Amino acid sequence: MDHIMQAKTDAPAAGQAAAPKSALRRAAPLVAIAVAAILGAVFLRDVLSFDALAQNREALEAFRDAHYLATAAVFIVAYVAIVAFSLPGATIATLTGGFLFGVFPGTLFNVLAATLGAAVIFLAARWGLGAKLAQKMEAGDGVVSRIKAGIDENQWSMLFLIRLVPAVPFFVANLVPALVGVPLRRFVISTFFGIIPGGLVYTSVGAGLGEIFARGEKPDLGIIFEPQILLPILGLCALAALPIVIKALRGRKGI
Template sequence: MSDEPSAEEDIGETRSKKIPWAKIIVFAVVALVGVLVYWQYGDAISLDALAQREGQLQQMFQDHYFLTIIAAILLYVIVAGISLPGAVPLTLAYGWFLGFWLGLVIVSVGSTGGAVVAFLLSRYLFRDWIQSRLSDRFQSLNKKFEQEGAYYLFTIRLIPLVPFFVVNTAMGLTRIRTVTYWWVSQIGMLPGTAAYVYAGSTVPNLQTLADDGIGKILSWQVLLAFAILGLLPITLKKLLPLFGFSPSDTAKSTESDVVTDNE
C-alpha cells in the first residue's frame, strides 16, 4: 500500500485550510449584536442605573417572583455568553437584590451557562481552522487536555483574575468535552462567585455600592487569596509524587485493568 495521501485527503486538507468565511460572518454578526446590545442597554445594567430603579426592582421581584428569577438567569447568560462588560457589577447587584443563597444559585447557573455558550461559539467557529494551521502545536496541546483537561480548567477557574472570555475562547479550541467543561466550570467558579455575591449582599443599598465602587468591597487581598487558591492544585500535583502517589500512574493502572477485563 502507498503511504502517499489520497486525493480525497488532499481535498479535505485543502478545505480545512481555507478561510472559513461563513463562520467569520457568523462571528461578525454575533460581535455586532453584542456591541449594539451593549451600546443600547449597557448603561441599564450599571450600578448607578440599577440604584435609581431600586424600588422598582424590589416591587417587580415581589409581584413576579419566578419570572424575575428566569429573567435574571437569562440576562446573565447573555452578558457572559457574548462577553459583555458588566458581569461583576451585575453579580454584586444580584447579591444585594436576591440575597446570598438565591443570588449564588442564579449567578452560578447563569455564569456557567454563558461560559458554555462562549465555549461552543469558539469551538464551532474557529477550532477547525486554527488547528489546521497550527496542527503540530495543537496535537500536543489536545493530547494534554484529553488527559488532564479537567485539572487544568479547574485550576484556571479558581483564579478570578483570569479574564472570563479568554478562558472560554481558549478552551473552545481544545478537545475537552462540553459536559466536562460545564461541570468543572460550575465547581471551579463557585468560590469566586460566592465571594462577589456575598460582597453584594452585605451592602445596605445599591446606591452605597455605586458610590463606594467595587474596589472598596473587594480588596486586593481578597483577589490575592483567590490567586493563591488557584495555585493549590498545581502545588499538590508537584508534592503528591514526593509521598509516593502519582495520579498519572493510577490512571495508567486503571486503563490497564480495563484493557485486561475487555480481553
C-alpha cells in the same frame, strides 16, 4: 462520454464553492457575538451600570416582591445573554443577583447563568474554530503538538486553574478550552464549580447594596484582592495546580 467528463470537471468546482459557504456558516455564531459585543459596548454601557441599578432599585425590589419566580427567570435569562454576547455589565449583573436574591439563592442564580452563558461562547468558538484547530494541533508536530498533549493530560486541573485565577479574563477562559478540544461536559462542570468562589464574593457584596445605596456610595469591587479573600482563592489555585506540578516532577525523575 462528454457528459461524464463534464460532470467530473464540475464536481471539484462545486466542492470548492461549498467550502467557503461552510466556513462562513461555522464563523457566523462568533461573528454575531462579536457584533453584539461591539453594539453592547456602545449602547448599553450606561444601561448596565451601577448608577442605573441604584436609580431603579426600588422598582426592581417591588417587582421581585410581587413576582419572585418571574424576576428570577428574567434575571437568569438576562445574565446568560450578557455573558453569551460579551455585553458590558457582567459584574453589575452579579451584584444585582445578590441585591435581589441575597447570598443564597443569589449565588446559585449567578453561577448558573454565568455557566450557561459561557457554554454558549464555548460552543460558538468550537463550532467556528475549535474543532478544526484541535485537529490541526493533534496532527501537527513539534511544540504545538506537545502543548496540546500537555493540556490534554491536565485538563481538569487547567480548567479549574483558569477559572480560579482572578487575573484570567472570563472571556479568555471560555475561548481557550474550545480551541484545544475540551469536551463540553468537562467545560461546564469546571466552569460551574470554578467560578463559585469569585461569584460568592461579589454576590455577598451585592447582598449588602441596600446599606451602600443608603449611604450614597459605590461598592468596593476590589474586595476580591483583599488578603482575607485573595489568599483562600490562591490556596484553591495551588490545589488545582498541584496535579500538574506532580506530573511534571514525576516526568523529570522518570517515576
